[in-house]
Amino acid sequence: MIRFIVRRLLQLIPTLFGLSLLLFIWLRRLPGGPETAILGERGTPEMRAAIRHNLGLDEPILIQYGRFIRRMIRLDLGTSIATKREVTTEFLQRFPGTVELTVTAMVIAVGIGIPLGYLAARRRGRLLDHLSVGGSLVGICIPVFFLAYILKAIFSENLGWFPSSGRQDPTIGATRITNFFVLDGLMTREWDAAADALWHLVLPGLALASIPLAIIVRITRASVLEVLNEDFVRTAEAKGLTENVVRRRHVLRNAMLPVATSIGLLTGGLLSGAVLTETVFAFSGIGAFLADSISQRDYPVLMGFIMIIAVVYVLVNLIVDLSYSLIDPRVRVR
Amino acid sequence: MALLEVDDLSVTFARRGQRAVRAVDGVSFSVDAGEVVGLVGESGCGKSVTSLAIMGLLPKQPGLRVGGRAVFDGTDLLQLDDRSRRDIRGRDIAMIFQDPLSSLNPVLPIGLQVTEVLTRHRGMKGDAAAKEAARLLDRVGIPDPKRRLKEYPHQLSGGMRQRALIAMAVACQPRLLIADEPTTALDVTIQAQILELLKDLVRDSGTALVMITHDLGVVAGMCDSINVLYGGRVVETARRRPLFREPRHPYTVGLLGSVPRLDAGRGERLNPIPGSVRDLLPWPDGCAFAPRCSRRVDACVGEPPQLVLAHDGRSYRCVNPAPVPAPREEEKR
Numbered sequence: 001m002i003r004f005i006v007r008r009l010l011q012l013i014p015t016l017f018g019l020s021l022l023l024f025i026w027l028r029r030l031p032g033g034p035e036t037a038i039l040g041e042r043g044t045p046e047m048r049a050a051i052r053h054n055l056g057l058d059e060p061i062l063i064q065y066g067r068f069i070r071r072m073i074r075l076d077l078g079t080s081i082a083t084k085r086e087v088t089t090e091f092l093q094r095f096p097g098t099v100e101l102t103v104t105a106m107v108i109a110v111g112i113g114i115p116l117g118y119l120a121a122r123r124r125g126r127l128l129d130h131l132s133v134g135g136s137l138v139g140i141c142i143p144v145f146f147l148a149y150i151l152k153a154i155f156s157e158n159l160g161w162f163p164s165s166g167r168q169d170p171t172i173g174a175t176r177i178t179n180f181f182v183l184d185g186l187m188t189r190e191w192d193a194a195a196d197a198l199w200h201l202v203l204p205g206l207a208l209a210s211i212p213l214a215i216i217v218r219i220t221r222a223s224v225l226e227v228l229n230e231d232f233v234r235t236a237e238a239k240g241l242t243e244n245v246v247r248r249r250h251v252l253r254n255a256m257l258p259v260a261t262s263i264g265l266l267t268g269g270l271l272s273g274a275v276l277t278e279t280v281f282a283f284s285g286i287g288a289f290l291a292d293s294i295s296q297r298d299y300p301v302l303m304g305f306i307m308i309i310a311v312v313y314v315l316v317n318l319i320v321d322l323s324y325s326l327i328d329p330r331v332r333v334r
Numbered sequence: 335m336a337l338l339e340v341d342d343l344s345v346t347f348a349r350r351g352q353r354a355v356r357a358v359d360g361v362s363f364s365v366d367a368g369e370v371v372g373l374v375g376e377s378g379c380g381k382s383v384t385s386l387a388i389m390g391l392l393p394k395q396p397g398l399r400v401g402g403r404a405v406f407d408g409t410d411l412l413q414l415d416d417r418s419r420r421d422i423r424g425r426d427i428a429m430i431f432q433d434p435l436s437s438l439n440p441v442l443p444i445g446l447q448v449t450e451v452l453t454r455h456r457g458m459k460g461d462a463a464a465k466e467a468a469r470l471l472d473r474v475g476i477p478d479p480k481r482r483l484k485e486y487p488h489q490l491s492g493g494m495r496q497r498a499l500i501a502m503a504v505a506c507q508p509r510l511l512i513a514d515e516p517t518t519a520l521d522v523t524i525q526a527q528i529l530e531l532l533k534d535l536v537r538d539s540g541t542a543l544v545m546i547t548h549d550l551g552v553v554a555g556m557c558d559s560i561n562v563l564y565g566g567r568v569v570e571t572a573r574r575r576p577l578f579r580e581p582r583h584p585y586t587v588g589l590l591g592s593v594p595r596l597d598a599g600r601g602e603r604l605n606p607i608p609g610s611v612r613d614l615l616p617w618p619d620g621c622a623f624a625p626r627c628s629r630r631v632d633a634c635v636g637e638p639p640q641l642v643l644a645h646d647g648r649s650y651r652c653v654n655p656a657p658v659p660a661p662r663e664e665e666k667r
Contacts, residue, residue: 125396229393231436237391238431239451239502240424243416249450250439328441329486 001322008318012311019310020072020303024065027299033057034081037296055081068303077304082296087304090289095308096179097167098285100197101277102270104205109212110263117220117259118252124225132217139214145276148207152280155203165282168197204281208274212266219262223255230254256327264320268313336364337542338388338510339405343412344566345380345387348397357383359566359617360402365510370536370543372557374550374589380566381546385512387412389429390419406510425455428503432515434495438487444471444498445483451505470501474531493524497531504535511536512544517552529555550593554578559647562586565614565622572648582644582655584629621652629654 035043035051043051052058056067071078077087120132156164168174168181174193177184182201185194227233228251236250275287286305293301325331343361348354358380365371373381386392388404388411404411406427411419423429431437439447448467452458458466464483471479474497487495496516503511513532517525533556536543545557553560553574560577562570562585570583581587588607609626620635621627627634633653643649 231431231433232439234391235431235437235499235502236439238389238423238429239454240420240422241450241454242420245450245454249442253441254439329443330440330488 005318005322008314008321012314015314016072016307016310017069020068020307021065023303023306024068025061027297027302028061028064030297032297034297034299037082037298072307077307078300080293080298080301082293082298082301087300090301091286091305091308093179094284094286094289096181097283098271098274098278098287100167100180100182100201101204101208101274101283101285102267104201105208105212105270106263106267108205108209109216109266113213113216114220114256114259117217118224118255120217120221121224121228129221133221136214136217139210139217142210143276144207144210144274145280147210148204148277148280151203151207162203163200164203167200167283168193169200172196200281200283204274204277204283207280208270208277212263212270215262215266216259220255220259223258224251227251227255253327257324260320260324260327264317268316271312271316272309337367337369337407338365338544339403340364340384340388341403341405343384343387343402343404344400345383345392346397346399346401347395348399350397354397356566356617358387361563361566361568362402363561363568363571365542365544367509368536368540368542369559370545370557372553372560373544373546373563374548374553374560375563376548379563381563382514383566384563385429385514385544385546389423389427389512390414390416391423391429421455424451424503424508425506426508427510427512428506428508430496430499430503430511430513430516433519434492434499435487435519437499438495440487443484443486444490448483448498448502448505451502455506466505467501470505471498474498474501474504474535475527476501492520493527496520496524496528500528500531500535504539504541507539508541510542510544512546514546515548516545517549518547532556550589562589565617567617567622567651569623569652570648570650572650573646576646576648580656580658582648582650582658583623583652584627584654584656585623586650587656588626588628629656 033052034055034057035048038051039047049058056064068078077091079085080087080090083090116132120129123129152164155161163169172190172193174181174185174190174197175188177187181197182194185191185197232254233246233250236246241250272286274285275291277283278285278287279291286309290302290305292298293305341362343358344356345358346354346356361380361384363371363373373384375381383392387400388406390411392398392400400412402412406422411422414422438444445464445467448470449458449463452463452466456466467483468479471482476482476494476497482490482494482498487498490498500516511532516532517528520528529552532543532545535541543556545552547553557574559571559573561568562577562583564585570577570581570586572582577586578590581590585607588605591605592607594604607626615622615624615635617638620637621639624630624634631654639651639653641649641651642655
């Protein structure tokens with residue numbers, strides 16, 4: 001088990017190396033550069049060259065890359081060109097928001113998706129099944145930003161049930177420890193702050209949950225249908241076990257294997273930021289910031305964020321693999 | 335009175351837009367306490383569906399209709415509600431299936447799969463259940479049962495898996511055990527061991543056994559009485575000896591003739607029954623076996639053959655049965 005984890009973490013090194021090289025070259029190949037973002041249309045060629053020189057962008061690309069790698073090894077991600085602040089600081093300030101949003105979305109998606117997929121499978125061909133399969137198709141097709149606007153229009157602007165933007169009401173004056181607002185509220189026992197942060201998460205979380213929810217419903221349904229036809233379920237029935245035990249112990253547990261994999265992939269995807277949802281709800285996560293950094297060619301931010309996201313992605317999938325081996329003894333890791 | 339009395343059991347699968355299929359069409363047979371009864375036939379003859387219908391284990395689907403009666407110890411199993419059926423299953427009637435690997439839950443240790451029966455029907459928990467499970471594994475000939483309890487199905491050999499399934503089935507000392515082709519998926523040497531084990535268990539506990547098989551060798555070695563199924567009906571019923579010595583239904587004759595024999599001469603060919611189970615005449619139109627039958631006469635087609643009751647409790651469903659050696663017939667009458 002420990003060896004498996006260590007091996008997977010060691011595999012991360014060549015992965016990051018390759019990813020960074022590709023990304024580095026690709027970013028530099030994009031037309032334009034940070035000097036355009038800083039100077040706009042007016043800058044003279046001399047001024048542009050001066051800025052490029054200051055940032056070290058006029059050196060050969062391999063030298064620049066070498067410098068980047070040297071910093072990476074010291075876990076130094078450099079400074080943002082646009083905000084002049086440490087990339088790590090920027091990240092630590094924004095990533096907690098994205099994590100909170102991702103967790104909210106996945107809790108909604110898993111909490112509704114697995115039971116719904118299970119029920120749809122048990123009532124195959126009946127109304128609930130058709131509704132959930134049809135509904136999940138709509139969920140996959142509907143653009144997330146569109147759904148976000150609709151949710152905002154109905155539940156925030158019309159009904160006024162939820163706040164329309166931000167991560168927390170600033171007038172509460174909550175204490176910051178980790179930048180995970182809900183967690184901070186719980187740690188400092190500022191219950192109103194935690195509740196308010198949670199309240200701000202509902203609508204963007206719902207919007208963001210739509211696609212994962214639809215996928216989880218469908219995968220759960222297909223997987224349960226398959227397991228229901230397995231011989232061992234018949235054996236369990238032949239033993240006279242109660243329906244409850246047959247369901248929980250024999251059907252659901254086996255049906256969870258493909259669902260666990262997709263939960264991992266979806267979570268990893270959400271953690272890399274949800275640009276549109278964050279924009280609609282003025283929610284400060286990494287998504288919108290990353291999008292800005294691309295248009296400003298803020299190379300250090302882009303490189304740094306993407307490296308960290310890659311590590312997070314690998315870690316999430318490592319957790320999934322470990323949980324997989326908890327569910328299925330046949331893939332138990334050594 | 336018989337322990338299990340199956341009377342005119344029928345199972346129909348009707349799907350929208352398709353012709354209804356009668357998988358089991360008026361099957362009747364009975365099992366006495368402690369008796370070993372064989373249900374024999376080719377694949378597709380309805381023997382598995384019969385057993386699943388009795389157990390109430392047919393996959394629930396629209397268009398499934400089960401008719402007739404299956405009276406176990408005075409109660410008609412087909413009329414029971416789901417809850418009472420679950421009470422009987424695993425406790426009074428247990429079942430063993432064909433493929434031991436797929437019949438075991440791959441993600442649960444063997445121990446839990448044994449103890450869950452004990453917990454459900456005998457209210458045993460914790461140490462007591464584990465101890466009893468180990469005793470059961472030992473009883474079915476699994477060495478080192480304590481260790482095996484913690485192992486998962488994929489860590490056991492095919493024979494061990496079937497033994498484990500048998501342990502689960504006999505955990506509550508059922509009065510009736512239904513074994514659906516229990517040796518088909520196993521190596522020949524293991525097959526013999528499993529059959530010996532089943533014979534042992536039945537003899538020791540007085541459990542009645544319904545043995546479902548296509549293998550006449552299995553039947554010959556175990557069964558007291560035998561029902562031969564074809565096209566969803568019982569075409570011949572007899573005690574073991576008379577059936578093997580003087581089969582009356584041409585299908586039984588064909589089955590016996592297609593068994594390879596070690597004492598056959600070199601180069602002697604097997605005598606398979608021509609055609610396949612799919613060349614089926616619907617029973618209302620005559621004898622289902624008629625299209626493949628070598629003794630077919632005009633009377634076979636037109637209306638279903640009646641069940642002929644012969645001496646010694648045997649019966650067959652044929653208008654032109656295979657002849658019985660004359661002297662013996664005289665003698666008995």
